[in-house]
Every structure is written in C-alpha cells, then in structure tokens.
Amino acid sequence: DTAVSQTPKYLVTQMGNDKSIKCEQNLGHDTMYWYKQDSKKFLKIMFSYNNKELIINETVPNRFSPKSPDKAHLNLHINSLELGDSAVYFCASSQSRESYEQYFGPGTRLTVT
C-alpha cells in the first residue's frame, strides 16, 4: 500500500564504486523528483521528470544520472562515488495538474567510505 517506495533503504559502499537507487510510485502521478538531504538536513532538488521527460536538472555532477523508464519509476545511478555523496536521497512524486503537493519516499541513506 506504500505510495512512494525506494530501494534500498540503506547503502554502504566504497569510494569509486557505482550504485543505483530505485524509486516507484503507485499514486498515478506524472512527475517524479530526486532530492539530496545532507548532514545539516538541507533539502535540495536534483532532478525532476514529467511523463518520462527531464524537466529539472540542477547543478549536479555528471556522475549522477537519472532514468525514468515509465511514469511510475525514477531511478538514480551514481558513478565513481565520492565521500561527499554521503547523504539521504529522497524520491518524491506529484500530480502536476491538480496539486502541487509532493509526496516523499522513505529515503535512502547512502554512506560512502
């Protein structure tokens, strides 16, 4: 019954590795987002897709690549992980035409050692 789900919940990996985080929403929304929340709790938008089309692409290193295979899924692939990538990554979704409310997933805590 989960509205926005993410896997994995925790991810511990070494510098230089490549990893992916997956997100799925069953709300029928057409817009999905990735946010990064750093150790100071600051929430910053990274990417957004609307109907599988990239509409927001903030200043994020090229090592981060989002992919949206369909409206219900938005994945985040990170190459060559660095210590500074350690954070909690939240996926979110919204129904663009009816409401601006964004529904957040449970988050993925990424730790790079």
Added chain:
Amino acid sequence: GENVEQHPSTLSVQEGDSAVIKCTYSDSASNYFPWYKQELGKRPQLIIDIRSNVGEKKDQRIAVTLNKTAKHFSLHITETQPEDSAVYFCAASRGTYKYIFGTGTRLKVLA
C-alpha cells in the same frame, strides 16, 4: 538566484505554548508555499500549504500566514505537544514543479 530563508534554526518551547517559524522568499513570482514536517529518520510530510491568493489558512492547531508584499510567510503551531517535535521545512514554488526549501527549523517541545 532563488532563495528561501528560514528562522529560527532551532526552537524550544514548553508544552502548551505556541511556536512560530518564519520564512522569507526572494522570487516574487512564487505562488505556492507548503510546509513539511520531518520526524527523526522519517520522510518529509506536508502539514499545510497556502497559495498566493490567500492571506491565511488554518487547520486545527496549525496555521500559515502569507504577506506577499513583504515576501514573508509563517507557520504557527498553538498548544504544542511533544509529538510536534520535528524538523519543519518551508518551501516556495512559482507554480512549476520546483520547490525551493528553507534550511529547516528543529522544534523541540519540552514536556
């Protein structure tokens, strides 16, 4: 560029007292202002929002006020309870998909 300032960064109140958190935004085209509550280790969740054509909105113990001229909006929580303890985020959006979040306020309600 777009910016949302949020104050205070931490706030401690006695149970039953009121709490006020203030935000200032820079983009005058912003027209949607949500407030999110994030409990420890949990996801941010919307608690109240306001659109630019409204000056105030209330939902039980929480209310939000908006001053478009001054580009200020505030969250008011009355009769605070221990379960109100969390980090609160304001955000501003110009009706597109992009939220600009404030830096968060850690509220502690002391029993």
